Amino acid sequence: xxxxxxxxxxxxxxxxxxxxxxxxxxxxxxxxxxxxxxxxxxxxxxxxxxxxxxxxxxxxxxxxxxxxxxxxxxxxxxxxxxxxxxxxxxxxxxxxxxxxxxxxxxxxxxxxxxxxxxxxxxxxxxxxxxxxxxxxxxxxxxxxxxxxxxxxxxxxxxxxxxxxxxxxxxxxxxxxxxxxxxxxxxxxxxxxxxxxxxxxxxxxxxxxxxxxxxxxxxxxxxxxxxxxxxxxxxxxxxxxxxxxxxxxxxxxxxxxxxxxxxxxxxxxxxxxxxxxxxxxxxxxxxxxxxxxxxxxxxxxxxxxx
Amino acid sequence: xxxxxxxxxxxxxxxxxxxxxxxxxxxxxxxxxxxxxxxxxxxxxxxxxxxxxxxxxxxxxxxxxxxxxxxxxxxxxxxxxxxxxxxxxxxxxxxxxxxxxxxxxxxxxxxxxxxxxxxxxxxxxxxxxxxxxxxxxxxxxxxxxxxxxxxxxxxxxxxxxxxxxxxxxxxxxxxxxxxxxxxxxxxxxxxxxxxxxxxxxxxxxxxxxxxxxxxxxxxxxxxxxxxxxxxxxxxxxxxxxxxxxxxxxxxxxxxxxxxxxxxxxxxxxxxxxxxxxxxxxxxxxxxxxxxxxxxxxxxxxx
Numbered sequence: 131x132x133x134x135x136x137x138x139x140x141x142x143x144x145x146x147x148x149x150x151x152x153x154x155x156x157x158x159x160x161x162x163x164x165x166x167x168x169x170x171x172x173x174x175x176x177x178x179x180x181x182x183x184x185x186x187x188x189x190x191x192x193x194x195x196x197x198x199x200x201x202x203x204x205x206x207x208x209x210x211x212x213x214x215x216x217x218x219x220x221x222x223x224x225x226x227x228x229x230x231x232x233x234x235x236x237x238x239x240x241x242x243x244x245x246x247x248x249x250x251x252x253x254x255x256x257x258x259x260x261x262x263x264x265x266x267x268x269x270x271x272x273x274x275x276x277x278x279x280x281x282x283x284x285x286x287x288x289x290x291x292x293x294x295x296x297x298x299x300x301x302x303x304x305x306x307x308x309x310x311x312x313x314x315x316x317x318x319x320x321x322x323x324x325x326x327x328x329x330x331x332x333x334x335x336x337x338x339x340x341x342x343x344x345x346x347x348x349x350x351x352x353x354x355x356x357x358x359x360x361x362x363x364x365x366x367x368x369x370x371x372x373x374x375x376x377x378x379x380x381x382x383x384x385x386x387x388x389x390x391x392x393x394x395x396x397x398x399x400x401x402x403x404x405x406x407x408x409x410x411x412x413x414x415x416x417x418x419x420x421x422x423x424x425x426x427x428x429x430x431x432x433x434x435x
Numbered sequence: 436x437x438x439x440x441x442x443x444x445x446x447x448x449x450x451x452x453x454x455x456x457x458x459x460x461x462x463x464x465x466x467x468x469x470x471x472x473x474x475x476x477x478x479x480x481x482x483x484x485x486x487x488x489x490x491x492x493x494x495x496x497x498x499x500x501x502x503x504x505x506x507x508x509x510x511x512x513x514x515x516x517x518x519x520x521x522x523x524x525x526x527x528x529x530x531x532x533x534x535x536x537x538x539x540x541x542x543x544x545x546x547x548x549x550x551x552x553x554x555x556x557x558x559x560x561x562x563x564x565x566x567x568x569x570x571x572x573x574x575x576x577x578x579x580x581x582x583x584x585x586x587x588x589x590x591x592x593x594x595x596x597x598x599x600x601x602x603x604x605x606x607x608x609x610x611x612x613x614x615x616x617x618x619x620x621x622x623x624x625x626x627x628x629x630x631x632x633x634x635x636x637x638x639x640x641x642x643x644x645x646x647x648x649x650x651x652x653x654x655x656x657x658x659x660x661x662x663x664x665x666x667x668x669x670x671x672x673x674x675x676x677x678x679x680x681x682x683x684x685x686x687x688x689x690x691x692x693x694x695x696x697x698x699x700x701x702x703x704x705x706x707x708x709x710x711x712x713x714x715x716x717x718x719x720x721x722x723x724x725x726x727x728x729x730x731x732x733x734x735x736x737x
Binding site for chain 2: 138225
């Protein structure tokens with residue numbers, strides 16, 4: 131089986147190795163100089179937003195790793211079994227002296243080992259490179275940062291691979307399986323990110339006057355903010371009371387609102403929960419990957435090839 | 436494990452396969468003695484592919500059971516090592532060279548006769564370093580056959596292997612097959628709708644129609660038992676009582692009966708004609724009323 135898998139997937143392995151190398155070299159080179167610059171500026175306490183000037187291209191490259199899981203699901207997951215079902219070559223392999231079980235087992239090990247390794251390699255590089263950038267950012271929860279650093283992207287990668295595998299088994303054709311993989315991946319990621327992630331743990335709320343400023347503490351994940359009047363949440367559009375409307379400046383009107391009893395409630399996940407959230411996100415996607423793999427295996431074994 | 440009587444290479448007993456509510460194959464019962472080349476005949480959709488896939492263990496029966504080389508077809512190395520299977524459309528890895536396929540075979544099989552495969556392909560002048568996708572259909576079929584034979588199977592199953600080939604490639608494929616059978620104790624079951632080809636290589640026959648077995652017998656006895664009876668128009672109930680009438684055609688003055696003789700024919704008033712395999716098949720497949728059989732009849736009456 132090892133020979134077969136190597137012969138079948140060596141081209142994919144070579145392309146992956148080349149792409150990983152092409153990604154790693156600029157990241158390692160710029161990452162080292164960024165780290166040096168960061169250490170230097172921190173020593174003199176003059177670190178500013180200009181730290182990343184000149185690194186825009188690598189910055190973009192690092193952000194693009196958001197696509198890695200989908201690409202792996204597309205070109206590895208969806209084809210590893212789907213293509214063989216499509217071309218009928220399963221009938222050739224399954225009538226050699228190799229059982230379906232062993233064939234499928236080797237395919238799964240290859241797929242998930244490759245997905246796990248490449249997901250971890252890319253995420254590791256991005257996490258290391260981003261440690262400097264993170265210092266200049268408001269929050270590691272924000273933008274793409276949560277999705278491309280740490281263990282979450284590894285979870286996404288094995289999930290995408292499993293989704294591709296299951297789609298390939300269901301469709302028995304590579305192309306619709308690839309389309310399903312991309313659509314399904316984006317859909318699930320969006321649902322989790324928008325609706326589940328803010329609620330992994332009970333959020334923390336703080337009440338403050340409006341003059342204290344908007345926005346949750348640095349480094350946290352914003353869940354929501356409400357305006358309260360005498361302890362009651364105001365819904366819909368809020369009309370500026372007459373006596374404050376005349377205020378010439380924003381601070382003046384905020385101070386005026388504070389005096390009338392308006393309050394701002396900030397709900398957020400504190401920065402310290404970052405790694406807990408990373409592992410929860412990884413766990414969710416790893417569980418989905420296991421589920422999809424079981425579906426694929428059961429379908430393949432139950433349905434006649 | 437189902438034990439087949441000695442000397443039986445392939446046995447099916449009430450074998451059936453249902454997809455949803457539709458039976459693709461039903462009540463299929465036959466036995467093929469060891470060393471035979473068995474033709475599997477039937478119209479499109481008669482269940483030939485389903486039967487072969489059941490025999491190869493690629494699909495599980497919904498009813499009845501099968502035994503191939505004394506084993507129930509299943510997903511085990513002991514069984515898979517005994518069979519060779521060539522699926523319809525000859526699936527191969529199109530971007531691989533012939534050499535790659537040979538190496539795959541060597542890696543994936545316990546028993547693998549590499550010299551024989553290379554020898555066979557060398558005789559056919561098939562370049563081993565060429566991508567399979569660039570070979571002709573006939574060459575691809577030969578590669579697939581060489582792979583299946585290199586396993587040294589006891590039972591070889593071929594699903595419409597020559598359907599897509601031109602007459603020359605077909606002849607070459609069938610002669611490779613005939614040589615392989617002459618070599619040893621190989622039993623072959625080969626589906627085709629090209630009866631003339633089957634007549635050339637087969638010595639046993641299984642006929643499927645409408646998902647059921649219509650006939651399973653030795654080829655010589657099939658040819659000996661089937662006759663076309665032509666005579667003046669009259670009552671045919673005596674014939675129908677003693678023999679099996681497969682198909683009949685009546686005109687104003689005469690009647691033609693395609694008959695399987697279940698005993699000696701006593702009535703001398705019938706003009707008795709021999710039938711070739713194709714005519715017999717057509718009678719079974721219910722196509723007697725169409726063009727080919729009419730041609731056959733006019734030949735007879737001429």
